[in-house]
Amino acid sequence: MSEQLILDLAQPEPPTFANFVPGGNREAMASLDALAAGGSRETGLLLWGAPGAGKSHLLAACAAAALGAGRTVIRCASPAALPAHDVADATLLIVDAVDAADANAQGRLFTLLNRLAAVQGQWLAAAALPPARLALREDLRTRLALGLVLEILPLADADKPRALAAYARERGFRLSDDVIVYLLAHGRRDMTSLVAALAALDRRSLAIKRSITVPMLREWLQRDLGLTR
Secondary structure, X not given: OOOOOHHXXXXXXXXXXXXXXXXXXXXXXXXXXXXXXOOOOOOEEEEEOOXXXXXXXXXXXXXXXXXXXXXXXXXXXXXXXXXXXXXXXXXXXXXXOHHHOOHHHHHHHHHXXXXXXXXXXXXXXXXXXXXHHOOOOHHHHXXXXXXXXXXXXXXXXXXHHHHHHHHHHHHOOOOOHHXXXXXXXXXXXXXXXXXXXXXXXXXXXXXHOOOOOHHHHHHHHHXXXXXXX
C-alpha cells in the first residue's frame, strides 16, 4: 500500500483543548485554560517550541475557548495580520509565529502589547524560541518576556502509543495495539496529525457501525482513495 497520511482521509476537527494530547504540557494547558476563561492574572503567555509540537493548535483552541467564554478575541495567524486599529477593553490578542515579524509588525505588536496592558487586555503568542533568543527588537523581546513563557514539548515517540490509546478511551472507543502501530507506520508522527486521524477514524467507525481495525482501515484507504497494494 502507498504511504498515505491518514489525515488526508477526512476534514480534521477544529482545534480544541479536548483534542490535544497534552503529554508533558499539562501545566501549559492549565495556564491556557485559565487565560481563555478570563481567570489568569498573567498579562500574556508566550508558547515556544519546535515545529509540530502543537503551538498553533493550542492558540486556535484557546481562541475558541475564549470566544465560548464570551471574551473579545483577535486572532492573527501571523504578525502580518495584526490589526491596524486599536483594541477594545479586555481583548485577548492571539498572534502566531511572532518570530516572523518584520520591522513594521514588530513596532505594531509592541504598541498593541502596551495598549493591552492599559485596557486590562491580555495576549497569547507563539514562537520557535524563547524571548531571549528571538531575532526581534530588544524592547519587544523584553515585553514578551514579561509574560508567562512556556515551552511546548513534543510527545516522545515511545509515549505516543499510550497517548493515542488514552485519547481513544476519552472519546469512548478502543484502539487495538495493531491499529496504533499501523497509524504510526503510515503517516506523519506529530500528535496533531495523529489525533486528527483518530477523530476521522472514529467518525468512520460510527458511520459504518464497525470497530476500528486494521482491515477496516485498509478497506477505507482502498475504497475511498482508490489505493491498492
